[in-house]
Amino acid sequence: MAVGLGPLPVLHPVAGFELGIASAGIKRPGRKDVVVMRCAEGSSVAGVFTLNAFCAAPVILARQRVKGPVRYLLTNTGNANAGTGEPGLAAATRTCDALAKLVGVDASAVLPYSTGVIGEPLPVEKIEGALQAALDDLSENNWAEAAIGIMTTDTLPKGASRQFEHEGVTITVTGISKGAGMIRPNMATMLGYIATDAKVSREVLQNLLFDGANKSFNRITIDGDTSTNDCCMLIATGKAALPEITEASGPLFAALKQAVLEVCMEVAQAIVRDGEGATKFVTVEVNGGANHQECLDVGYTVAHSPLIKTALFASDPNWGRILAAVGRAGVPDLDVSKIDVFLGEVCIASGGARSATYTEEQGSAVMAREEITIRIELGRGACSETIWTTDLSHEYVKINAEYRT
Amino acid sequence: MAVGLGPLPVLHPVAGFELGIASAGIKRPGRKDVVVMRCAEGSSVAGVFTLNAFCAAPVILARQRVKGPVRYLLTNTGNANAGTGEPGLAAATRTCDALAKLVGVDASAVLPYSTGVIGEPLPVEKIEGALQAALDDLSENNWAEAAIGIMTTDTLPKGASRQFEHEGVTITVTGISKGAGMIRPNMATMLGYIATDAKVSREVLQNLLFDGANKSFNRITIDGDTSTNDCCMLIATGKAALPEITEASGPLFAALKQAVLEVCMEVAQAIVRDGEGATKFVTVEVNGGANHQECLDVGYTVAHSPLIKTALFASDPNWGRILAAVGRAGVPDLDVSKIDVFLGEVCIASGGARSATYTEEQGSAVMAREEITIRIELGRGACSETIWTTDLSHEYVKINAEYRT
Known part of the structure; x- marks a missing residue:
């Protein structure tokens, strides 16, 4: 039923950002439902999160941890881990701990994301059991597979990519999103992940994301229901051979801002195009x-x-x-x-x-x-x-x- | 599909308030679509009206005229005369003029009410052609027929009636309503008419209606869409042999207030029970x-x-x-x-x-x-x-x- 939404466009890899997909069988056996994303050391990471007072356990954790150094994003579908109270927070923490132990980073560098049914206990063991497979699958070329791995009621995967040149260096911005119902984002959509190889200070990156999300994710609505799990992340790996952007000015900043906005807009509008039951x-x-x-x-x-x-x-x-x-x-x-x-x-x-x-x-x-x-x-x-x-x-x-x- | 809504209950006649029904063939030939209500001379009349900025022409006129003496209420279905601009206002005025001429009252004593499709020109001649038949039909015993005559997408007519004794005199409060979609009243529902034979000053009557509508019509919603045509009227004919109620206090006022609230509540909830497609x-x-x-x-x-x-x-x-x-x-x-x-x-x-x-x-x-x-x-x-x-x-x-x- 998706309106004007075709196959995924070319999603250019972003140096320093890898994605790995695995199947934990959370809702259906064999379905790809766990996605691990690895940010190169030194990456800046920004996030915007739902304003719903009943925000999900992973949102609480991710919102805290995005302030410190971030190395891994751990996403599961099939279960939102929302409306699950203290046990839900403990479950989200456990899955992050398990990933941190496997890769040898501090647990606070792992941020959790969940989407799916509200109010069911998170199947922690199933997710833990799929982590090594997801890690083994990590690759900069996995954007399309990850776009499929984060789908729930979506009928098509959603992604967008832009490249521009600055002083002879190519900068890439690539993003994916998921969502089709319970969509009236208030700071961000259900789930969105955008990465660039530009080097950007955390403060400037957060402003870039606020601005981009505000004009895109925060201007779409399917049914007016703001989700408990909305998150949108922007990662800058800094792998492109250009100086760090530390101020919201200059031609490089302007070009990056435009590319980020275009990617946000394309993946946000893709959510509407794939809106539940949408024919228009x-x-x-x-x-x-x-x-x-x-x-x-x-x-x-x-x-x-x-x-x-x-x-x-x-x-x-x-x-x-x-x-x-x-x-x-x-x-x-x-x-x-x-x-x-x-x-x-x-x-x-x-x-x-x-x-x-x-x-x-x-x-x-x-x-x-x-x-x-x-x-x-x-x-x-x-x-x-x-x-x-x-x-x-x-x-x-x-x-x-x-x-x- | 109406939920828990049976046949109309007994609707006691209200002395001094008559209703006449006729067919103008506005939307379908033969359908009863014009209702004239006559209030005895000296009646007090109160009204609450939609707060939609795009209110319909009849709402503009009725809201003005309710301040003066009111003798006739003229209702048509099949056409809302809304979104019709100046020509709509002229059309509403013309139908009132025609009725006023037939019965020999000042045109300002006739208040119009329309419900149906928005944005089509009101078929003034058809309505004019049905007025004499409606007048010939006037009777205090026509509440049930009028409840049917004001229906649009309603599947069942809606009415309620209460009687109570005060110092050996029986007081009656009877009301009818229509509405099934575009329902989130904001001061009143699509259309509601409630009459009593108590004698009540206009100020007290308006307060009674505000209070009753606020706890009933203004607390129902089907789809959140506030109509352009919402009106609810409360008429007090003063035919019961009791002194006029001029203050919002005392046992007679309290009993009347309770009866008005109960009638408002029953006919307002009937609208929800008959909500478009409602199964709950x-x-x-x-x-x-x-x-x-x-x-x-x-x-x-x-x-x-x-x-x-x-x-x-x-x-x-x-x-x-x-x-x-x-x-x-x-x-x-x-x-x-x-x-x-x-x-x-x-x-x-x-x-x-x-x-x-x-x-x-x-x-x-x-x-x-x-x-x-x-x-x-x-x-x-x-x-x-x-x-x-x-x-x-x-x-x-x-x-x-x-x-x-």
Whole structure:
């Protein structure tokens, strides 16, 4: 069902960043469900994590440990280790301890990531049993396999890669992500891992990730449900033969920032394209707001409205539902007579009513497309925000009604 | 599909309040789609209206006119006259003018109500053509027929009635409502009409309605979409042989307040029971909040979560999704270790994790019921709020994907 999401693009290896995949049989025997990532010594690592108060045990641990030196990222699917309380924290700690012992690093240099069913005890022994196989598999050329290894309800793996030249040296930025439901990231998506061989100080790297995630992962929504396990990591191995970036300025920083943003955007939008039951990829663009928050309020109200999402599924240009959603978004003193709404290039509503030039045929033609932009012009100021989302289909209900059965 | 909603109960006539039903053929030929209600001269009338900025033309007019003397309420289904701009306002005015002329009252004493498709021009001539038939049909005994006459996607008519004695005089409160989708009232539901033969000053009546609607219509949600057309009216004809209630105190006021609240509650909950595609009637009870707003934030986050709603549809006791929703509700400094979550009488989660005593069988037994209470104890204070909602089924998607086709 994925909308406009093809096979993985070429994912360039990043010097100093290796990935190893193995099968622990957590949910299904034989499924690749454990991924170990190794960062070269001296790598800088940044992370953004869910703001859900019920964050999962691995999030608690990873959030603490990202402040110190990081060498290994340990990911499992099939079990989120969320809503598991103190035993869950102990379980996450144990899997990291086991990996640390195998490779001879301090346990605090191993960060855990889990995704899958909430509230089941983590099968620690199964994960421990798969660690050596994952380590044996470590390679800089394993991005595509890792993108498959972190999937849950995803129907396709998600990845993106960019390269640019700086003073004759090629810099690579490569990333992968997973996620298809329980998607309204608030700081980061379900799971995302992006690595570069540039050398970047931790502070600058964290700013790069905040900025990139904010414009990409934090602007997508499938069902409005912020996960307990959202994490996005950015690793800079420093293997490229260039000086360290220690300030947020200059041409190298600017080029890297652009590459990181493009990779974030591509893998974040891939999550929406693969949204549970998605048949449409929808861009909600809100312009002319007095401030960014009201643009986001309008955008998310439209993106979360079950009535708009079912109309999108039905390819029904039901512009009345869009107006109704804009009207209930809580924007103070909203003057409906100044609002224009566009479906693609077609003005469907103007001044609080159907546009005089609009015909149902025009709206239907846009709605029949797989990729649709809903553009709302508030006419109140100069701020804009863009959000990406999906429709709401029978398949979404089916997937989520049957998830645990 | 209506959950626990049977045939209409006995709807006692209210002296001085008559209802007449006719067919204008707005959406389908022969369908009863116009209802005229006549209030005896000297009636007090109160109203609450949608807070959607894109409110419909009839809402604009009714909101203005409720301040003056009110004699007639004119309702049509099949067309919401919303998103219709200035021409919509003119159309609403014209239908009221036509009725006023037929009965010889000032046009400002006629209030319009419309429900149905948004954004289509109101078929004024069709409505005008049905007015005389509706007037000829006026009777105090027509509550049940009017409850049918105001239906749109409702599968069953909705009404409630209470009587009580005061100093040997019987007082009646009877009400009807309609609505099944685009339901998250914000001051009132789609359409509700409640009448009593008590004599009540307009100020006290408005307070009675605010209070009643706030605890009933404003605590139900089906899909989170606040309609452009929500209205709820409370009419006091003063035909009962008792002195006027001019203060919000005393035993007569208290008895009337209770009866109005009970009628509001029954017809509001009937809307949820008849929610589009509903297979469950769900009560979300949030206790132990530090203030009412945080209780409402948690309650609505749970009630609107597509993941919880699909789990309810599947009768899946997926308590992890409930914890995840509580965690993202935006309550400041939420201490998850103090939170308990109950499904019916079963404690499913405690201290941020699955309850030690919980078994999947217990949860499944509660989830198999048609009426389910999710109770969340925040452990932060003494405030409580209760919200009523439905599950999210295949049928909801079907109804809303096919509404205009």
